[in-house]
Amino acid sequence: MKIYLGKYxxxxxxxxILNACMHxxxxxxxxxxFYEFTDRIEIMNPGGLYGKARPDNFPEVNDYRNPIIAQAxxxxxxxxxxxxxxxxxxxxxxxxxxxxxxxxxxxxxAFEVISYSAIKHSDLQDLKKNxxxxxxxxxxxxxxxxFPRKR
Numbered sequence: 101m102k103i104y105l106g107k108y109x110x111x112x113x114x115x116x117i118l119n120a121c122m123h124x125x126x127x128x129x130x131x132x133x134f135y136e137f138t139d140r141i142e143i144m145n146p147g148g149l150y151g152k153a154r155p156d157n158f159p160e161v162n163d164y165r166n167p168i169i170a171q172a173x174x175x176x177x178x179x180x181x182x183x184x185x186x187x188x189x190x191x192x193x194x195x196x197x198x199x200x201x202x203x204x205x206x207x208x209x210a211f212e213v214i215s216y217s218a219i220k221h222s223d224l225q226d227l228k229k230n231x232x233x234x235x236x237x238x239x240x241x242x243x244x245x246x247f248p249r250k251r
Contacts, residue, residue, distance in 0.1 A: 107217040108141060112192040115185045116201075116213055118178055120145040122170050123211065130210070144212040148205070155205045159186035193218075 120132045125147025132145040149155065151163025164170045173179045190200045198218035205211065 107219050108198070108215060109192040109196045112189045112196075112215070113141070115189050115192075116143050116215065118173060119185050120211075120213075122173055122179070123147065123150065123165055125165060125209075128209070139217050141215045141217075142212065143215075144210050146210055148208050148211055158203065158205045189215075 117134070120134075120143050124132055124145040128146030130146040133143065135142045147165060149158060149163075150165040153161050153163045170179070179185075186203065193199065193201055193215060196218045199216040201213050201215040203211075203213055
């Protein structure tokens with residue numbers, strides 16, 4: 101079941117966060133960083149591409165710094181198929197009306213993903229400004245339809 105949060109599909113965010121946990125370098129002191137801005141989310145974890153994965157073959161080639169964590173996530177049902185997450189995230193973000201996320205694989209000691217919001221900041225401002233006008237009309241229409249009076 102796909103759940104969309106409006107700005108970002110929940111399954112895409114889940115995939116990105118799981119990837120950050122699965123592929124991070126646990127010997128580094130840097131925390132996994134998750135920043136939310138009005139127009140994007142940035143996730144950065146310690147440890148760049150690993151093993152056979154290189155900037156010129158990412159995301160087609162993948163390697164696992166933490167194979168035990170990867171296997172555990174798969175067994176527990178958090179991961180469906182290995183090496184499919186990046187393409188799934190890209191598809192989900194575009195289907196939700198946003199742009200494809202940017203995967204910054206050029207950093208040596210970190211991996212960064214920038215996911216862009218499907219809702220532009222200016223649209224949010226317009227919604228915020230017009231919500232007091234729109235909400236009573238929606239409320240008046242939805243409440244009787246969703247909760248009909250018993251007779």
